[in-house]
Amino acid sequence: MSTDLTHSTNxxxxxxxxxxxxxVQVFAKAFGVTILAVVIGCVLFFLLLPTxxxxxxxxxxxxxIEFPPSGFSLKWYRAYFSDPDWMAATWFSLKIxxxxxxxxxIIGTMASLAIVRGRLPFSSAxxxxxxxxxxxxxxxxxxxxxxxxxxxxxxxxxxxxxxAHTVLATPYVMITVxxxxxxxxxxxxxxxxxxxxxRLQAFVLVVLPNIAPGVxxxxxxxxxxxxxxxxxxxxxxxxxxxSIGRKMFEDIDFNLTPVIAAVSTVLVVISLLLMGAIxxxxxxxxx
Numbered sequence: 217m218s219t220d221l222t223h224s225t226n227x228x229x230x231x232x233x234x235x236x237x238x239x240v241q242v243f244a245k246a247f248g249v250t251i252l253a254v255v256i257g258c259v260l261f262f263l264l265l266p267t268x269x270x271x272x273x274x275x276x277x278x279x280x281i282e283f284p285p286s287g288f289s290l291k292w293y294r295a296y297f298s299d300p301d302w303m304a305a306t307w308f309s310l311k312i313x314x315x316x317x318x319x320x321x322i323i324g325t326m327a328s329l330a331i332v333r334g335r336l337p338f339s340s341a342x343x344x345x346x347x348x349x350x351x352x353x354x355x356x357x358x359x360x361x362x363x364x365x366x367x368x369x370x371x372x373x374x375x376x377x378x379x380a381h382t383v384l385a386t387p388y389v390m391i392t393v394x395x396x397x398x399x400x401x402x403x404x405x406x407x408x409x410x411x412x413x414x415r416l417q418a419f420v421l422v423v424l425p426n427i428a429p430g431v432x433x434x435x436x437x438x439x440x441x442x443x444x445x446x447x448x449x450x451x452x453x454x455x456x457x458x459s460i461g462r463k464m465f466e467d468i469d470f471n472l473t474p475v476i477a478a479v480s481t482v483l484v485v486i487s488l489l490l491m492g493a494i495x496x497x498x499x500x501x502x503x
Contacts, residue, residue: 324389
């Protein structure tokens with residue numbers, strides 16, 4: 217009897233060892249995932265910390281920036297919305313951002329179509345050239361644009377900003393639209409052409425609705441890239457036309473108050489709302 221029990225125990229030993237090994241692997245995997253999640257969370261918190269600190273600083277009662285604030289007040293938001301200089305800079309930036317969004321979305325979408333669907337020679341080189349403004353430091357672009365715009369009297373006016381910001385924003389549209397076109401099945405467009413549609417009709421009725429999320433995301437990125445751009449704006453602004461980014465630079469140098477934090481918070485809220493709207497639209501489309 218004892219011999220049979222011993223044999224049974226010996227037969228179960230490999231199973232027990234396998235079970236223990238699998239349990240150790242599961243525990244190690246869970247432990248590794250937990251450590252990775254903690255590290256990623258710490259990195260994200262570190263990146264978001266400056267943005268999070270700005271929000272309570274904008275609610276300070278004092279006439280200077282402090283953290284943590286000794287009291288809370290909305291007077292700096294009232295000061296921002298009632299100041300004619302701040303409002304002029306905000307509306308100027310808003311008009312430029314809207315025009316830039318339209319121009320960059322059209323140009324970026326057309327360029328993406330040409331690169332993805334066209335048979336252009338050196339298409340890879342053309343794509344790299346189009347994405348160049350994302351790689352070249354903005355301070356270099358700012359100096360170059362100033363040297364070009366100054367003799368043409370394009371500094372400080374709407375059209376100068378529109379050209380400069382379109383150059384900066386178009387690569388964002390190209391990236392998102394190119395990705396959407398690469399996921400789109402070209403057989404659907406061919407089916408529309410076989411049914412009698414011309415190229416324009418096939419694009420408007422078939423291709424565009426399918427790549428609309430990519431186009432919309434690119435438009436949002438273009439708007440944000442223009443609205444809060446500061447480096448290039450610093451070089452091509454003047455007293456006749458001043459963006460909100462240039463205005464913030466000036467107040468940081470000469471009139472540093474919590475209004476800067478209030479403006480920064482407004483910019484953050486606008487960015488979050490736009491990105492949230494795009495995410496919600498994409499989620500509804502997938503649903």
